[in-house]
Amino acid sequence: MRLDKFLKVSRIIKRRTVAKDVADQGRIMVNDRPAKSSTNIQVGDQVAIRFGNRLLKVEVMHLQDSTKKEDASDMYRVISEDLIEE
16 A cells, blocks of 8 residues: 555545655654655554654554544554654
């Protein structure tokens, strides 16, 4: 599954176009490597997303093409959520 679609379906980011923009700005890492919106995501991958001064790290638990709002958080497990001091 594409990174931008995973972020939208899992509701980490609300819109796929926003997920694409964030990835293209270099603010997303997959398994400690910079990722583009077209990066292929697999179960077990670790995704780190920088939101302003916050860094969210999640592990992909399973992939689905669509989910209900209640089931979206089952697609990932939060590893850490840290503040970045600049």
